Amino acid sequence: MNSQLRRAISAALLGSLALGALVGCGEDSQSGADSKTVTLVTHDSFAASKAVLKEFTKETGYKVRVQAGGDAGAAVNQAILSKGHPQGDVFFGVDNTLLSRALDNDLFTPFTAKGLDKVPAALQLDRAEHRVTPVDFGDICVNYDRKYFADKKLTPPRTLEDLTKPAYKNLLVTENAATSSPGLGFLLATAAKYGDDGWKGYWKKLRANGVEVVDGWEQAYYDRFSGSAGGGKGDRPLVVSYASSPPAEVADAKTKPAEAPTGVATGTCFRQVEFAGLLNGADNTKGGKALLDFLLSKRFQEDVPLNMYVNPAREDAKLPELFTRYGTRIADSATLAPQKIAKNRESWVKTWSSLVL
Amino acid sequence: MAVPLAFFAVFFAYPVAAIVTRGLRVGGRWRFGRIAEVVTDPATLDVLWFTCWQAVASTALTLAVALPGAYVFARFDFPGKGLLRAVVTVPFVLPTVVAGSAFLALLGRGGLLDELWGMRLDTSVWAILLAHVFFNYAVVVRSVGGLWAQLDPRQEEAARVLGASRLSAWRRVTLPALAPAVAAAALMVFLFTFTSFGVIQILGGPRYATLEVAIYRETAQLLDLPTAAVLTLVQFAAVAAVLALHAWTVRRRESALRIVDPGRTARRPSGPAQWALLWGVLAVVALLIVTPLAVLVERSLNGPDGYGFTYYEALKSAADSGGTFFVAPMEAIGNSLRYAAVATVFALAVGGLAAAALTRKAGRLVRGFDALLMLPLGTSAVTVGFGFLIALDEPPLDLRASWVLVPLAQALVGVPFVVRTMLPVLRAVDHRLREAAAVLGASPWRVWREVDLPLVGRAVAVAAGFAFAVSLGEFGATVFIARPDQPTLPVAIARFLGRAGQLSYGQAMALSTILMLVCAGSLLALERIRTDRSGEF
Numbered sequence: 001m002n003s004q005l006r007r008a009i010s011a012a013l014l015g016s017l018a019l020g021a022l023v024g025c026g027e028d029s030q031s032g033a034d035s036k037t038v039t040l041v042t043h044d045s046f047a048a049s050k051a052v053l054k055e056f057t058k059e060t061g062y063k064v065r066v067q068a069g070g071d072a073g074a075a076v077n078q079a080i081l082s083k084g085h086p087q088g089d090v091f092f093g094v095d096n097t098l099l100s101r102a103l104d105n106d107l108f109t110p111f112t113a114k115g116l117d118k119v120p121a122a123l124q125l126d127r128a129e130h131r132v133t134p135v136d137f138g139d140i141c142v143n144y145d146r147k148y149f150a151d152k153k154l155t156p157p158r159t160l161e162d163l164t165k166p167a168y169k170n171l172l173v174t175e176n177a178a179t180s181s182p183g184l185g186f187l188l189a190t191a192a193k194y195g196d197d198g199w200k201g202y203w204k205k206l207r208a209n210g211v212e213v214v215d216g217w218e219q220a221y222y223d224r225f226s227g228s229a230g231g232g233k234g235d236r237p238l239v240v241s242y243a244s245s246p247p248a249e250v251a252d253a254k255t256k257p258a259e260a261p262t263g264v265a266t267g268t269c270f271r272q273v274e275f276a277g278l279l280n281g282a283d284n285t286k287g288g289k290a291l292l293d294f295l296l297s298k299r300f301q302e303d304v305p306l307n308m309y310v311n312p313a314r315e316d317a318k319l320p321e322l323f324t325r326y327g328t329r330i331a332d333s334a335t336l337a338p339q340k341i342a343k344n345r346e347s348w349v350k351t352w353s354s355l356v357l
Numbered sequence: 358m359a360v361p362l363a364f365f366a367v368f369f370a371y372p373v374a375a376i377v378t379r380g381l382r383v384g385g386r387w388r389f390g391r392i393a394e395v396v397t398d399p400a401t402l403d404v405l406w407f408t409c410w411q412a413v414a415s416t417a418l419t420l421a422v423a424l425p426g427a428y429v430f431a432r433f434d435f436p437g438k439g440l441l442r443a444v445v446t447v448p449f450v451l452p453t454v455v456a457g458s459a460f461l462a463l464l465g466r467g468g469l470l471d472e473l474w475g476m477r478l479d480t481s482v483w484a485i486l487l488a489h490v491f492f493n494y495a496v497v498v499r500s501v502g503g504l505w506a507q508l509d510p511r512q513e514e515a516a517r518v519l520g521a522s523r524l525s526a527w528r529r530v531t532l533p534a535l536a537p538a539v540a541a542a543a544l545m546v547f548l549f550t551f552t553s554f555g556v557i558q559i560l561g562g563p564r565y566a567t568l569e570v571a572i573y574r575e576t577a578q579l580l581d582l583p584t585a586a587v588l589t590l591v592q593f594a595a596v597a598a599v600l601a602l603h604a605w606t607v608r609r610r611e612s613a614l615r616i617v618d619p620g621r622t623a624r625r626p627s628g629p630a631q632w633a634l635l636w637g638v639l640a641v642v643a644l645l646i647v648t649p650l651a652v653l654v655e656r657s658l659n660g661p662d663g664y665g666f667t668y669y670e671a672l673k674s675a676a677d678s679g680g681t682f683f684v685a686p687m688e689a690i691g692n693s694l695r696y697a698a699v700a701t702v703f704a705l706a707v708g709g710l711a712a713a714a715l716t717r718k719a720g721r722l723v724r725g726f727d728a729l730l731m732l733p734l735g736t737s738a739v740t741v742g743f744g745f746l747i748a749l750d751e752p753p754l755d756l757r758a759s760w761v762l763v764p765l766a767q768a769l770v771g772v773p774f775v776v777r778t779m780l781p782v783l784r785a786v787d788h789r790l791r792e793a794a795a796v797l798g799a800s801p802w803r804v805w806r807e808v809d810l811p812l813v814g815r816a817v818a819v820a821a822g823f824a825f826a827v828s829l830g831e832f833g834a835t836v837f838i839a840r841p842d843q844p845t846l847p848v849a850i851a852r853f854l855g856r857a858g859q860l861s862y863g864q865a866m867a868l869s870t871i872l873m874l875v876c877a878g879s880l881l882a883l884e885r886i887r888t889d890r891s892g893e894f
Contacts, residue, residue, distance in 0.1 A: 044848070045855050074577035074739075078746055081379070085750040101580065176563040178574060215558040218454060218854050222862055223461050229661070230862025233462065245857040252671070252860035253661070309856065346579060357563050 038287030039088030089288035100342030108277030140185030145227030148237035159267030170210035189270035192334035372744030380586025423497035431505035450830030453555025596735030657866035668863035703768035708775025771824030
């Protein structure tokens, strides 16, 4: 191509790049890496009230910049890949199913956040070293469509055992354990209940009883489940979702019903705990520590349920009425040690795939 | 050629090489043994086989369904043509999660087909193939139709005057002229379906996986970088083979053509055969493209108290109520348009330069460069996204938190479209025109401005339309690098869809409808600009 044309277009390209850089700088100087800004790296379902974050700025002088990417699993893996050159100062959103992977990779610097004494010991999974701070917890449970079971005059299932009974044949839809975190949680619930080998037999029974597997939570909940008001056209009255899904179903109703349209099978739950930690190599360590303290403060903790539909880690944080009225407190959720999950996760998922898919 | 080459080296080759190297080099030692292990794993071979045949089948089906459409859009004039052309491009920008669930509503249990004929196509390969046609229809209609509209129909007429039958006139005159554009469109569709991700996950259920899906699982979920790296290389090899095949088959086919103003080639259909063709194409578009889109619109309006704008109003109040999760729809639209505009500028500059260079130079090196430009389409978004993250994190290129990453990643996907749409047209420009102008004393710049630009103006508009649409809808790479305070529409939709509750679902549908309107509106505006300008020539 001729040289004049080339020059003209190169100039245009460089011009547009330079323009981009200029606009970018203009923007970044307000929110960039100066010491008055603290950056929170997280997954894309993180949410907090703007008012609460403003309060943090008022108290400490630090402005919070949120940097999110992908789902929880992808966000953790991103953080591990960018170790040493972290994208920010604090990471929020590593849960107990991925905790060991993060800790083994030395992602975090130990720090004991204020208010940890108000967090139940069962949630403090790194109690010896304090590399991570528990911030919230939720339960992955089978949800049921109240209307379906009332119409059929059938008692909804309560336990994992129930799900294999003929009465509930072809009613359950769950998610792929390889690609979806509720799917994995449900697999872990069965592994916790039936042991390292027993869970396989359980899934064979579940499969014989017509469990359906779809790839993600959105498809399971909105397309296949009959109880969600949003999609609501599915024909499966049982779905693997969260204990907080029923309150979410009524959250926006103008006239609040006596009970949520969906319920929770309390004997099918797996507990998920989410942690935050100070990233190794953070630019703003001081700000990061202040932010961790704030994440455990009562103010932030009481803001958590309505923003992310999980329970605050602090015992003394007050739950909103939506949760106390329509939510279910799960007393006996299944749990597994993070080390055990890390060790078996891959082989279990592989075995599960060959058994169920 | 230097600019596009540098662009690709820095924003594609380097990040991808970085992430692949990270997977294959452990503790300072190369682990090539891993390659053999993964490649010979029967599971990998299964995935590879499925990936290949569904892509071939999808491409064939898309061509079969969309080529008549390309003809109709190129040659016939009918009311609402511009609008319809914009509408068929909408699927292209929709997040697959959203479009997939609309498709399920039609094909799945309790869907339209199920109610009418008791037919269910979900978790079947048919659903995947049809969805691929839905997404890629526009690729064929816009790129093949773009060239078709500019072919002089008088050439075919001349052949018929000389005694050729309608069919043989078409086969000998029009088909050879169209072949490069058809091949280019087929290549694009093939690359898109070969790397299909969301469609496979939603409509295929967990049993089907493409290489792209497998790479995503290994990288984002399992963090098994060695396996992901090998799978990335396998995907590269397959894509490279396809590109080589493409280059080999079309190399000799491109020739100078008489290119005319598209405004003069289209006319009202005449005769029953042409009317039947027009109605047939309209019926296919209505069934395959408009119906799923209509389902989404219906869902966005079907609120708790009957039909209305509840969800749209909720979008506003949700943003006011002040969570970081929520974003005002106007803001998301603004972000999307801004990113897409910048990405389009990048893509046009880089792709335009590349296409110009490719037209003027020949030789093995140039062909290699041609293929290189297509590689981003064959590379998984997660590889690029993670690659950006680990490669562009140190000065002088510390772009970890820069907004410019988003349009850069989007432009990567846009460039191949620009090159592919402009190349057949640029190559079709009769070289003698340029020479004549030069002989008459025009400077090279003026030759380009007065000869090439008017002739390729339409191709530039089509290319810009593609680059813009791709950028508007891009989700895979954007989600990894987008700043949460400035989410694009697809990212905002995904956020709403990830939450339980009727309102969240409705808001996701409402935002999807807004995305459709923004896309259709922008494309109409783009076409308008082109029409105004081509009127001058």
